[in-house]
Amino acid sequence: MASTATTPPAPSSAQDAPEKLSLLEKFKKGDEAAFLITFASALTIILITCLLVQRLWADSALSRHAFGWHFLASSDWDPVNDQYGALPFIYGTVLTAFLALIIAVPVGMGAAIFLAELAPRKLSNVLTFMIELLAAVPSVIYGLLGIFVLLPILRDRIVPVLQGVFGFLPIFKGAFYGVSYFSAACVLAIMIVPFIVSISREVLLAVPQSQREAMMALGATKWDVTWKSVVPYAQRGMAGSIFLALARALGETMAVTMVIGNVPSITASLLSPGYTIAAVIANEFTEATGDLYVNALIELALVLFAVTMIINALARLLMLGMKSQETAH
Amino acid sequence: MATSTPPIELRRLARARTARFGDPEPLDTPSQPQFTVEDMNFFYGDFHALHNLNLTLPSLRVTGLIGPSGCGKSTFLRTLNRMYETVARTRVTGKILFGEANLFDYAPTLLRRRVGMVFQKPSPFPKSIFDNIAYGLRVNHLCSRSELHDKVVHCLQRAALWNEVKDKLNQSAFSLSGGQQQRLCIARALAVDPDVLLLDEPCSALDPIATSKIEDLIFDLRRSCTIIMVTHNMLQAARISDYVGFFLQGKLIEFDAARKMFQFPSNKLTEDYITGRFG
Amino acid sequence: MSRARANSPRAHAYPPPHKKVINVVMLTLTGLCALLVVSVLLFILGYLVWNGARSLSWNFFTKLPVPAGQTGGGMANAIVGSAKLLLLASAIGVPIGVLGGVYLAEFGKGWFSFAVRYTTDLLNGVPSIVIGIFVYTLIVIPQHHFSTLAGGVALGIMMIPIALRSTDEFLRAVPNTLREGGLALGASKAQTVVTVIIPAAMQGIVTGIMLNLARVAGETAPLLFTAFGNQFWSSGWNGPTASLPVVIFNYAISPYEDWHRQAWAAGFVLLSGIFLTNIVARLLVSGRRSTSRS
Numbered sequence: 001m002a003s004t005a006t007t008p009p010a011p012s013s014a015q016d017a018p019e020k021l022s023l024l025e026k027f028k029k030g031d032e033a034a035f036l037i038t039f040a041s042a043l044t045i046i047l048i049t050c051l052l053v054q055r056l057w058a059d060s061a062l063s064r065h066a067f068g069w070h071f072l073a074s075s076d077w078d079p080v081n082d083q084y085g086a087l088p089f090i091y092g093t094v095l096t097a098f099l100a101l102i103i104a105v106p107v108g109m110g111a112a113i114f115l116a117e118l119a120p121r122k123l124s125n126v127l128t129f130m131i132e133l134l135a136a137v138p139s140v141i142y143g144l145l146g147i148f149v150l151l152p153i154l155r156d157r158i159v160p161v162l163q164g165v166f167g168f169l170p171i172f173k174g175a176f177y178g179v180s181y182f183s184a185a186c187v188l189a190i191m192i193v194p195f196i197v198s199i200s201r202e203v204l205l206a207v208p209q210s211q212r213e214a215m216m217a218l219g220a221t222k223w224d225v226t227w228k229s230v231v232p233y234a235q236r237g238m239a240g241s242i243f244l245a246l247a248r249a250l251g252e253t254m255a256v257t258m259v260i261g262n263v264p265s266i267t268a269s270l271l272s273p274g275y276t277i278a279a280v281i282a283n284e285f286t287e288a289t290g291d292l293y294v295n296a297l298i299e300l301a302l303v304l305f306a307v308t309m310i311i312n313a314l315a316r317l318l319m320l321g322m323k324s325q326e327t328a329h
Numbered sequence: 330m331a332t333s334t335p336p337i338e339l340r341r342l343a344r345a346r347t348a349r350f351g352d353p354e355p356l357d358t359p360s361q362p363q364f365t366v367e368d369m370n371f372f373y374g375d376f377h378a379l380h381n382l383n384l385t386l387p388s389l390r391v392t393g394l395i396g397p398s399g400c401g402k403s404t405f406l407r408t409l410n411r412m413y414e415t416v417a418r419t420r421v422t423g424k425i426l427f428g429e430a431n432l433f434d435y436a437p438t439l440l441r442r443r444v445g446m447v448f449q450k451p452s453p454f455p456k457s458i459f460d461n462i463a464y465g466l467r468v469n470h471l472c473s474r475s476e477l478h479d480k481v482v483h484c485l486q487r488a489a490l491w492n493e494v495k496d497k498l499n500q501s502a503f504s505l506s507g508g509q510q511q512r513l514c515i516a517r518a519l520a521v522d523p524d525v526l527l528l529d530e531p532c533s534a535l536d537p538i539a540t541s542k543i544e545d546l547i548f549d550l551r552r553s554c555t556i557i558m559v560t561h562n563m564l565q566a567a568r569i570s571d572y573v574g575f576f577l578q579g580k581l582i583e584f585d586a587a588r589k590m591f592q593f594p595s596n597k598l599t600e601d602y603i604t605g606r607f608g
Numbered sequence: 609m610s611r612a613r614a615n616s617p618r619a620h621a622y623p624p625p626h627k628k629v630i631n632v633v634m635l636t637l638t639g640l641c642a643l644l645v646v647s648v649l650l651f652i653l654g655y656l657v658w659n660g661a662r663s664l665s666w667n668f669f670t671k672l673p674v675p676a677g678q679t680g681g682g683m684a685n686a687i688v689g690s691a692k693l694l695l696l697a698s699a700i701g702v703p704i705g706v707l708g709g710v711y712l713a714e715f716g717k718g719w720f721s722f723a724v725r726y727t728t729d730l731l732n733g734v735p736s737i738v739i740g741i742f743v744y745t746l747i748v749i750p751q752h753h754f755s756t757l758a759g760g761v762a763l764g765i766m767m768i769p770i771a772l773r774s775t776d777e778f779l780r781a782v783p784n785t786l787r788e789g790g791l792a793l794g795a796s797k798a799q800t801v802v803t804v805i806i807p808a809a810m811q812g813i814v815t816g817i818m819l820n821l822a823r824v825a826g827e828t829a830p831l832l833f834t835a836f837g838n839q840f841w842s843s844g845w846n847g848p849t850a851s852l853p854v855v856i857f858n859y860a861i862s863p864y865e866d867w868h869r870q871a872w873a874a875g876f877v878l879l880s881g882i883f884l885t886n887i888v889a890r891l892l893v894s895g896r897r898s899t900s901r902s
Contacts, residue, residue, distance in 0.1 A: 138826020
């Protein structure tokens with residue numbers, strides 16, 4: 001009759017000695033194992049990131065030692081004589097990114113305000129869905145369209161008009177062949193608009209309803225409510241979205257490579273061809289011969305990494321402030 | 330000062346459970362202790378939530394815990410199956426015996442299998458009705474595959490839910506009404522055959538009819554299972570409890586048989602509370 | 609007197625007329641902005657469908673590329689290459705990302721959690737070309753040749769941060785009552801997570817992974833010096849392989865008319881895949897929302 005099967009404890013059996021789990025049973029229950037496995041994955045992410053920084057740092061050693069800080073200030077990019085300076089690329093990167101922001105921010109903000117505050121809910125949902133699809137278009141497709149559609153339009157339609165009106169300005173001087181800072185900025189602008197729209201829209205939607213109701217109760221128009229109470233409240237978050245877009249624009253590679261012309265020079269005219277950090281890496285890395293050349297390109301990657309990290313961190317900081325502001329109210 | 334007596338309704342309820350026909354008499358005959366709590370203190374970080382509790386919870390009885398919200402009754406309930414351990418920076422001092430063994434000697438998972446718990450909001454898993462009941466049996470490897478179906482049926486019958494769900498065992502648990510979901514949760518807790526069932530305001534999210542069904546269920550269960558129930562509804566406590574504990578600001582003010590407490594509270598604070606003079 | 613009083617609501621009417629005009633003007637302006645952005649999408653779609661579908665043929669899916677200057681051929685190797693790269697990328701990115709997300713949502717606390725979140729954001733912000741360089745120094749240099757493996761690792765690393773954040777978010781959205789419900793039945797924390805929490809968040813997690821895949825499917829920059837490119841079939845994981853995005857890039861900047869045509873076709877195929885994945889993934893989430901409400 002002595003059965004080894006454990007019978008469920010009778011109600012009064014609480015007086016039994018407490019059962020303790022054996023080591024094997026503990027492992028079956030899996031808490032330690034699950035913790036270790038997931039912890040290892042989380043740790044892997046930190047390790048990968050550290051390794052990334054370490055590799056960029058170590059593999060750019062030759063170039064860092066050879067040129068020092070002068071690397072950032074020199075505009076001499078001459079693989080034949082092993083002279084490398086990053087200035088033309090930094091100039092091109094910063095110029096195209098800011099130009100793109102100038103074009104994209106007003107449009108993006110306007111669209112975000114429309115979608116979050118002014119448009120009827122259903123229309124807004126449909127448009128938002130489409131804008132999120134736009135954000136999913138890969139950059140090489142933008143580049144493809146840039147080469148075959150945007151460049152001809154700019155060359156034949158838009159730039160002649162611009163030169164006709166603003167031709168006296170140094171930024172619009174010179175012959176225009178299509179590939180240029182300006183073209184790159186236009187493609188970049190189109191690429192970053194969806195990001196600005198979707199992030200700003202979310203920030204606007206997170207503004208508490210009470211902010212709107214107070215002014216609506218006074219009989220203000222929808223625009224008044226939006227402009228005077230919602231937008232000021234969401235300012236920091238919207239600024240954050242601009243920083244995120246900037247970081248993307250700085251790091252964008254393919255589309256820019258395809259339309260910027262790839263000439264390492266520093267010119268005032270937006271219509272002349274140029275180069276960016278990402279583009280020069282994409283174009284020259286596989287063809288680079290000589291350790292110093294490769295190291296210089298990796299140092300460029302390091303610079304790009306550092307800059308985008310700083311801008312991303314600033315963006316997070318702004319968004320973070322936004323969040324704590326929300327919870328405070 | 331002349332002591333005012335509790336409202337007539339409460340007194341009547343406590344004396345003879347006449348509120349609803351057929352409600353059984355309170356069982357306040359002596360029984361084995363289920364939990365013995367000595368000098369227990371509870372801390373959330375620096376906040377001292379429970380002060381020096383000393384009480385004995387009887388087995389196979391229904392114990393109601395009452396008190397204004399924030400008085401620590403739910404916290405106390407959560408120490409009995411050590412559920413508080415899932416919250417960061419909580420700490421318990423003092424001694425708690427489960428039966429005759431130290432509560433803290435148990436592995437939490439084993440303890441929680443023997444001390445089941447049902448929460449305020451019905452919380453069925455997003456699985457089928459059958460899988461909800463079978464969950465506890467499966468994770469604890471309590472029965473073989475072939476027994477599973479019979480066990481589930483038995484649990485549903487024990488929780489008086491069988492007739493309502495027998496045709497839709499494979500449907501999602503969310504297809505049930507709120508009251509049915511809560512009874513499903515009770516059945517789910519019963520499936521692992523616990524010694525004790527902790528109920529944390531199980532009826533606060535339910536309508537009166539669903540509530541009365543759960544109360545019926547509690548009466549049915551009290552022969553086989555110790556029930557400890559937090560409630561903010563005094564009438565409910567009077568209807569179903571055999572024993573009642575009154576908490577106020579982290580202290581146990583009074584613990585006694587329900588029959589006595591609702592008729593002749595020995596503490597002025599208890600009396601004020603059950604006569605509705607504060608809160 | 610009575611006249612004045614009757615008029616007064618009108619006289620003090622708020623908003624005043626000029627505010628109403630501003631309101632309409634701004635509504636129109638912002639609406640035009642939104643329209644402009646959306647029309648870009650319609651334009652891209654229309655243009656790609658027009659140019660791409662026209663250039664598409666059965667050969668595109670079945671034939672290898674032909675040498676420069678000749679017409680015909682297809683991109684069968686690039687399609688297979690892309691598929692292989694994505695498979696490898698998911699094999700690396702999904703487990704690490706999802707498990708890391710489980711750690712953050714269920715086990716993590718304190719400074720380590722903060723560090724993981726912070727690094728994840730950092731990694732997410734790293735330009736894709738930099739990831740390419742990183743994997744080049746990590747795998748291509750020691751191996752002395754480009755490989756499918758390196759390309760897959762690069763894309764996998766790009767998948768990690770988003771897989772992690774989306775898993776973390778969807779797990780956090782699972783109500784705490786389910787966690788407590790599992791624990792109260794004597795399940796361990798790990799059992800609760802595996803048998804209750806993750807199934808409850810499964811649809812969300814899958815959606816996140818699909819969107820993630822759609823994103824890296826179009827990545828070109830990290831593949832340039834990892835998977836490189838290949839005119840022929842690439843067998844195994846150790847040789848360089850063609851992939852759709854890189855082929856689009858190379859063909860687009862080439863001087864050959866027929867290659868341009870092929871680039872359009874490839875762009876159309878790539879974008880269709882990405883959009884379809886996006887749409888299905890988003891429908892999955894919205895469908896789930898409506899069923900859980902009912």
